[in-house]
Structures are given as C-alpha cells and as structure tokens.
Amino acid sequence: MAKITFITQNEEEITLEADSGSVMELAVENGVEGIDGDCGGVCSCATCHVHVLPEFVSKTGEASEIEKDMLELDDKVNEYSRLSCQMEISEDLDGIILKVAN
Numbered sequence: 001m002a003k004i005t006f007i008t009q010n011e012e013e014i015t016l017e018a019d020s021g022s023v024m025e026l027a028v029e030n031g032v033e034g035i036d037g038d039c040g041g042v043c044s045c046a047t048c049h050v051h052v053l054p055e056f057v058s059k060t061g062e063a064s065e066i067e068k069d070m071l072e073l074d075d076k077v078n079e080y081s082r083l084s085c086q087m088e089i090s091e092d093l094d095g096i097i098l099k100v101a102n
C-alpha cells in the first residue's frame with residue numbers, strides 16, 4: 001500500500017492510497033484536478049504532468065527518455081517533472097508528494 005499526496009494548482013492537498021496501477025489512474029479515478037490522462041497512459045499527451053518534490057526524487061527515479069521527449073513539449077517542464085502515467089504504484093512510492101503541473 002502506498003500513500004500518495006497530490007497538491008493541485010489551487011493548493012488543495014489530496015492524499016490517496018493504492019497498491020497497484022499508475023499514479024495517473026489513481027488521480028483520475030479520484031478526480032484530482034489538473035490530471036486528465038487524455039491518452040489513457042501511453043505517454044503521448046502530458047496531461048498527467050506532475051512535479052515530484054525534490055526530497056522524493058530518489059523514490060520515483062528519473063523520467064525515461066521517451067517520457068522526457070514528451071515532457072519537452074510542455075512549457076511547465078522542470079528537472080522534477082514526471083508523467084504520472086509512467087509511475088507504477090508500489091510500496092516504493094509510499095509517502096511521496098506530487099505537485100500537479102497543470
């Protein structure tokens with residue numbers, strides 16, 4: 001089980017729990033504002049863009065090359081950017097905090 005906290009653009013904090021699936025799916029299923037998952041999780045829309053808080057980057061790892069290519073098209077990209085559809089939920093992610101980029 002992993003507890004994941006999202007901070008939306010309105011500074012709303014939403015903490016959710018899951019033990020499988022992607023972070024994007026968890027956010028969409030629970031209506032987290034700003035995470036739309038338009039492409040269904042195939043890394044081709046960037047509507048699931050999040051910024052990992054720096055202290056949690058070691059838990060999430062870095063974006064893959066294909067993910068980075070997609071993120072480059074988004075003007076809110078920074079060194080902490082990830083596509084949440086590419087983040088699989090596991091115990092490793094327990095306690096992380098993600099800022100919704102959109």
Ligand code: FES
Nearest residue numbers: 039043045046085
């Ligand atoms: S849902 Fe489209 S890139 Fe993540």
